[in-house]
Amino acid sequence: MQKLFAAALLALVAMPLAAQRRVDVIFDVEGVRSNSKPKQFTPNETRFEPRFGTGGGLGFGVNWYFGNRVSLETKAAVIESKIRVRITGSDYIAFADLGNAQVYPITAILQWHLNEHGAIRPYIGAGAGYTILRDIEKTAGGFTGVSFDDPIGLVVDGGLEWRLSKRWGLNSDVRYIPIETSSKARFVGTRSSVELDSRPLIASAGIVYHF
Numbered sequence: 001m002q003k004l005f006a007a008a009l010l011a012l013v014a015m016p017l018a019a020q021r022r023v024d025v026i027f028d029v030e031g032v033r034s035n036s037k038p039k040q041f042t043p044n045e046t047r048f049e050p051r052f053g054t055g056g057g058l059g060f061g062v063n064w065y066f067g068n069r070v071s072l073e074t075k076a077a078v079i080e081s082k083i084r085v086r087i088t089g090s091d092y093i094a095f096a097d098l099g100n101a102q103v104y105p106i107t108a109i110l111q112w113h114l115n116e117h118g119a120i121r122p123y124i125g126a127g128a129g130y131t132i133l134r135d136i137e138k139t140a141g142g143f144t145g146v147s148f149d150d151p152i153g154l155v156v157d158g159g160l161e162w163r164l165s166k167r168w169g170l171n172s173d174v175r176y177i178p179i180e181t182s183s184k185a186r187f188v189g190t191r192s193s194v195e196l197d198s199r200p201l202i203a204s205a206g207i208v209y210h211f
Helices: 002-019
Strands: 022-033 036-041 047-065 070-088 093-113 120-133 145-148 152-163 168-176 181-188 193-198 201-210
Touching (some): 022 168, 036 047, 047 093, 047 181, 047 193, 047 201, 070 120, 070 201, 093 152, 093 168
Antiparallel strands (some): 022 201, 047 070, 070 093, 093 120, 120 152, 152 168, 181 193
8 A cells, every 4th residue: 555655646746747837845844733542452462552742843845836726735744743652451551651753744735726816825635645653662661662554544735825925935734634544553572552543633834935
């Protein structure tokens, strides 16, 4: 599935190279709020439940325009989020603080721009997202690390651009995964794992340069 997504993403990126009318480069700061919950634990084992906190980081994107209203935005970000693990045994509950987890969301979104003229230009969009969750190597609560599968899912998008000049602008954006995106976390040194359903909300604000 991941190889199929990568091939599709490359195809989407290659298409506008031949048909582009304008290219925007985006630099922004990003914040993420993760809404995750466990779906299925390994039976008859100690339960480990990762919990991601609110985090933030930096993003970079390129937006290819097919015309005045339709564009394809590809974006990648580096985000850090605090992570704790709830540990549930047969007769106890404990928590382990693992510090900051690195999250790398990568999205490809087809956007529809509602207003092609004026200083304020809102847009909406939909596409696909691939989130890389960096594995954690830390001994805590009976395990020596956490190994994540990287989830893929649908992304919806909305935002606006404020044109400052012919070359420069400001951009604010919200990306959301409205359906449950499954990822598996395996706890190294144990036989335990958990499937997680996650619906993160990513908000960003930054500057745009128009070529």
